[in-house]
Amino acid sequence: xxxxxxxxxxxxxxxxxHPNTFNxxxxxxxxxxxxxxxxxxxxxxxxPQGKAELRRIFLRPSLDSQEIIDRxxxxxxxxxxxxxxxxxALSKSLSKVxxxxxxxxxxxxxxxxxxxxxxxxxGGVWASLLAFTYHTIDMADALMxxxxxxxxxxxxxxxxxxxxxxxxxxxxxxxxVVDLEGSADQHRTVVKHGVNQDLDEIKSFYDGMExxxxxxxxxxxxxxxxxxxxxxxxxxxxxxxxxxxVPRDTVTGNPIYCGDELGWKQMFSTPAQAYxxxxxxxxxxxxxxxxxxxxxxxxxxxxxxxxxTVLEDETLxxxxxxxxxxxxxxxxxxxxxxxxxxxxxxxxxxNVVEIRGGRHxxxxxxxxxxxPNDTLLRGGSGHEEDAQRTEKSPNMIxxxxxxxxxxxxxxxxxxxxxxxxxxxxxVPAEAAILxxxxxxxxxxxxxxxxxxxxxxxxxxxxxxAIALNSCTHRTLVVIDELGxxxxxxxxxxxxxxxxxxxxxxxxxxxxxxxxxxxxxxFDMVCLGAMEHLSPMQMEVxxxxxxxxxxxxxxxxxAAKNSDQHGSEVTYLYNLRPGRSVASYGIQCAAMNGxxxxxxxxxxxxxxxxEGGEDLVLTCSALSASEEGELEIAEDTARQxxxxxxxxxxxxxHDQLVSILEESLGIVSEEASDTNVTRLSA
Numbered sequence: 001x002x003x004x005x006x007x008x009x010x011x012x013x014x015x016x017x018h019p020n021t022f023n024x025x026x027x028x029x030x031x032x033x034x035x036x037x038x039x040x041x042x043x044x045x046x047x048p049q050g051k052a053e054l055r056r057i058f059l060r061p062s063l064d065s066q067e068i069i070d071r072x073x074x075x076x077x078x079x080x081x082x083x084x085x086x087x088x089a090l091s092k093s094l095s096k097v098x099x100x101x102x103x104x105x106x107x108x109x110x111x112x113x114x115x116x117x118x119x120x121x122x123g124g125v126w127a128s129l130l131a132f133t134y135h136t137i138d139m140a141d142a143l144m145x146x147x148x149x150x151x152x153x154x155x156x157x158x159x160x161x162x163x164x165x166x167x168x169x170x171x172x173x174x175x176x177v178v179d180l181e182g183s184a185d186q187h188r189t190v191v192k193h194g195v196n197q198d199l200d201e202i203k204s205f206y207d208g209m210e211x212x213x214x215x216x217x218x219x220x221x222x223x224x225x226x227x228x229x230x231x232x233x234x235x236x237x238x239x240x241x242x243x244x245x246v247p248r249d250t251v252t253g254n255p256i257y258c259g260d261e262l263g264w265k266q267m268f269s270t271p272a273q274a275y276x277x278x279x280x281x282x283x284x285x286x287x288x289x290x291x292x293x294x295x296x297x298x299x300x301x302x303x304x305x306x307x308x309t310v311l312e313d314e315t316l317x318x319x320x321x322x323x324x325x326x327x328x329x330x331x332x333x334x335x336x337x338x339x340x341x342x343x344x345x346x347x348x349x350x351n352v353v354e355i356r357g358g359r360h361x362x363x364x365x366x367x368x369x370x371x372p373n374d375t376l377l378r379g380g381s382g383h384e385e386d387a388q389r390t391e392k393s394p395n396m397i398x399x400x401x402x403x404x405x406x407x408x409x410x411x412x413x414x415x416x417x418x419x420x421x422x423x424x425x426x427v428p429a430e431a432a433i434l435x436x437x438x439x440x441x442x443x444x445x446x447x448x449x450x451x452x453x454x455x456x457x458x459x460x461x462x463x464x465a466i467a468l469n470s471c472t473h474r475t476l477v478v479i480d481e482l483g484x485x486x487x488x489x490x491x492x493x494x495x496x497x498x499x500x501x502x503x504x505x506x507x508x509x510x511x512x513x514x515x516x517x518x519x520x521x522f523d524m525v526c527l528g529a530m531e532h533l534s535p536m537q538m539e540v541x542x543x544x545x546x547x548x549x550x551x552x553x554x555x556x557x558a559a560k561n562s563d564q565h566g567s568e569v570t571y572l573y574n575l576r577p578g579r580s581v582a583s584y585g586i587q588c589a590a591m592n593g594x595x596x597x598x599x600x601x602x603x604x605x606x607x608x609x610e611g612g613e614d615l616v617l618t619c620s621a622l623s624a625s626e627e628g629e630l631e632i633a634e635d636t637a638r639q640x641x642x643x644x645x646x647x648x649x650x651x652x653h654d655q656l657v658s659i660l661e662e663s664l665g666i667v668s669e670e671a672s673d674t675n676v677t678r679l680s681a
Contacts, residue, residue, distance in 0.1 A: 001439040001470075002061070002419070005463055009444040010412055011362055012419065013038045013058065035362060037416060041425075044335040046095035048102075049321055050328025057329065061422035063436060065347050070153050071330060071424030072344055077148045078334045087334060089142045093135040094328045098128040100321035104314050107307045126178040126189065129310065129317075133171030136320055137164050139327070154330065158323045163316060170313055177306050188296070189303045199298040206291045209236060220244065220280060223262060230257040234281075238292030241285040243267060243275040333425045342426030345417075346433045351379035351474055352393065353418060353437075353511055357430030360413035361420075364428075371406075371573040372430070375414050376534075379435075380473035380507040394534035396502060399515040401538030402584040404591070406573040407515040408444065410538070411478045414513060415440055418476055437511070439475040441467035443482060457485035468501065475510035477502075481517060492518045503530050517583045539574040540584070 007013050014036040038058045045051040062068050078087045106125050140162040149155040182190035193200055213234040221232045233245045246255045248269065255274035258264060264276040310317075336342065340361060357372040364370035378393035401407050417427045421434050443463045446456045454462065460482070467477050482498060483491025495518050502512055509532070522535070569587045586606065590599045608618055622630065 003441070003466070005445065005447065006415075006440050006442045008447065009442045010415055010419065010440075011036045012416075013055075035365075037362060037420070040340075040361065041332050041336050044091075044332035045328055046091050046331075047097050047324055047328050048099045049325030050094060050332065053325040053329040054332055057423055061419060062424065063422070063438060065436060068347060068422060068424045071333065072347075072426070074152050074154055074330045075334045075337055075424075075426055076344060077146065077152060078331065079338055080147065083146050083148070084338070086142050086146045087331060090139055090327065091331050091335070093139045093142065094324060094331070096135045097132045097321070097324055099325075100128075100132060100317040103128050103132075104311070104318060107311055110304065110307070124183070126174050126183070127180055130171055130174045130178075130180070132317070132321070133167045133174075136162055136324065137167055137171075139324070140164050154323075154326055158327060161316075161319050161323050166313060166316060167320070170310060170317070173306065173309060177302065189299055191299045191302050196298060196302055199295065199302070202291055202294055202298070205288075206295060209291070213242075216280065216284070217244075220278070224257065224259075228257055232257075235275075236291075239290060241277075241290065242281040242288075243277060244281060245273045245275055248272060248274055330424075333423075337426040340428065343429055343431060345421040345427050345429075346431075347421070348433055348435055351381065351435045351511070352433060353377040353414065353435070353476070354433040355414065355417055355427075355429050356432070358413050358417055358432070359428040360409050361416065361428045363409050363413070373410055373413075373573075373575040375575075377414075377476075377511040377513070379475075379511040380505065380509045382473040383507055393532075395509045395532040396499075396512040396514065396534070398499070398521070398533055398535045399513060399537070400517070400519065400535070400580040401515075402540055402569060402571070402580065402582065403517075403588040405538035405540055405571050407538055408480055409573075410575060411444070411480060411513050411515055415442065415476060415478050435474070437474055437476050438472055439470065440478070441471060441475065442478045442480075443467065444478060444480045446485075455485075460485055464498065468498070471510040473505075473508045473510060477510050477512040479512065479514040481515060483518070488518075492520050492524070496521055496524055499530075499533075503533060519579070519581055519583075522579050535577070535579045536575055537578050537580040539572045539576045541570040541572060543568045543570075 002012070014034050038055065041054055041058070042051060045054045077083060103125055111125070140159060141164075143149060143155055143159055143162075146155065177191060177195055179190040179192045191199060193203070213236065217232055217234040220234070221229075224230065224232070230246050234242060235245055236242050244259070244264065246257050246259075248254065248271070249256055255266070255269075255276075258266070258274075259276060259278065262278060264278050267275050267277055269275060342361075353375060354377075355375040358375055359370055359372050375397075376393050377395065377397065379395060399407050399410070413428070417429060417432060418434060418437050419440060420427050421432065422437065441463075443460060446459050448456055448459065452459070464479070464482060467475075467479075471477055479498070483494040485491075486494075495514075495516055499514065499521070502509055569584050586599055586602050589602070590596070605615060605618070609615055
């Protein structure tokens with residue numbers, strides 16, 4: 001079981017809309033596949049039924065270990081160097097065959113081709129049938145040349161179904177009856193010469209009609225007065241019969257000769273010619289009839305009989321077509337295994353995921369080099385009596401590490417390896433030992449939409465609820481940064497709650513990988529009591545801002561450098577035991593284009609927060625210019641408080657004005673008068 005969130009989060013199937021907006025929406029062609037796991041395999045499927053079968057197995061990974069092993073055996077045999085030439089020949093033949101289910105449906109309907117195009121009959125029913133029989137016979141020969149194929153159930157079934165003698169008979173019947181080149185030229189089914197004697201006679205007469213029409217035109221022209229001598233022709237139109245043609249006058253638009261005295265009757269006209277009938281044309285219509293219609297009727301009857309003969313072998317053709325789809329699907333898995341150097345996984349009955357040197361098949365296509373990592377997970381047994389197991393393998397990996405260190409890629413590569421194995425494909429790893437996984441749930445990507453009323457955090461919680469309520473001991477659960485969309489305290493509480501719940505399931509606990517930046521979890525949870533939880537971290541190298549400090553591991557630097565926010569981080573992408581104590585978000589922001597001023601301010605605040613300083617008080621501190629203005633205001637206020645306003649005497653008015661000018665810097669005479677007036681008041 002995989003839901004839509006899992007398919008999209010792991011990029012298993014990820015269609016792109018057409019770049020032309022007119023080709024988007026209902027009724028448009030199928031969307032193309034973008035960079036996705038299925039897209040890598042789809043390009044190697046050659047025939048329509050093979051593409052459909054490949055999509056089916058990707059949407060429905062198998063729980064049947066024998067079915068998976070059969071597929072892996074097929075890939076192993078065809079990957080051998082001595083069989084790769086046969087593998088390429090089979091794929092080439094498969095690229096020439098069509099889906100016989102569609103062809104049989106068209107034969108039942110009596111339709112020659114699916115679409116009316118310029119060369120519809122080159123890709124229509126009869127051409128498809130002929131190509132199918134020819135190439136499936138070649139496929140049967142190629143399968144017998146594959147070394148070791150006699151032990152493969154699919155190949156054994158294919159050789160039993162591919163009745164070469166019967167396919168040869170079907171192909172010969174089509175080849176002997178249908179003229180494919182003539183059908184392409186005339187846009188209908190054309191029967192070859194020698195199939196039906198009556199048809200051959202009519203066609204011979206029809207092909208020689210040009211001479212008959214020329215003779216008839218000469219005879220009619222002799223009855224026209226010699227002084228007129230108009231250009232005269234006799235033509236034949238299917239379903240309309242025989243007609244006399246006379247040119248039209250370019251000035252008046254009337255026919256240059258109407259044949260009224262000869263009893264001609266104008267039937268229709270074109271800009272250049274007028275078409276008439278007389279008793280000669282009527283006699284020819286009666287005697288010769290509609291030759292083209294007679295030819296078409298006979299050819300329809302012959303093609304119908306041929307269709308009924310072919311439909312007698314419908315079961316053979318459809319079964320062979322389905323076998324071609326299964327072969328094409330597994331050959332696509334083989335081509336990808338060869339191209340990307342995949343390895344055969346070992347399927348076991350135990351509930352285990354053991355991967356050595358695992359890679360992310362999609363991600364390594366986008367980077368110059370990829371660092372592989374190992375994985376070891378062992379799910380519960382599902383039986384209470386086996387709860388006290390002796391194995392030391394963890395049920396759950398608690399993954400920490402700095403931003404941009406590869407945590408999400410690691411989680412996805414583990415899930416994709418499990419997924420590919422149960423599709424029946426080889427996996428991107430040096431070696432893999434895998435038990436059957438019944439479900440894969442992820443909490444990785446939040447897919448927001450205006451059509452959904454939920455917030456991003458609510459969508460995350462719904463994904464988590466589905467995983468927790470539906471998981472079994474054979475389920476794989478991948479959780480990436482649970483609780484990041486809400487208050488930090490609530491997020492930590494949710495993460496610890498989920499952690500305790502999963503660990504408390506005992507023998508029913510699923511295999512799980514949980515990545516987090518909440519380092520408080522290690523302080524709040526007694527990891528020693530969780531014997532089946534393994535703390536892991538993504539390794540980085542850190543160089544501090546102080547001279548004399550060399551590169552070291554994350555734990556070494558953390559122990560001797562408290563000023564981590566000025567450090568330089570080098571990501572190694574290696575999975576190591578232990579825990580990380582910092583996320584290095586500021587360094588990640590600087591690497592991705594955040595301006596230096598913002599980064600420096602963030603470093604200052606982070607240092608103060610680590611030292612226990614009050615950030616609210618710190619952020620409310622005055623700048624240098626604001627401090628200067630405050631000093632001036634304070635000095636002015638003190639001078640004002642020092643005045644003796646109760647004193648009386650001569651010159652007191654002038655004394656107050658000078659004090660105001662000195663304190664407030666007022667130099668304008670008008671401003672001084674105004675202040676004096678206010679003071680007197």
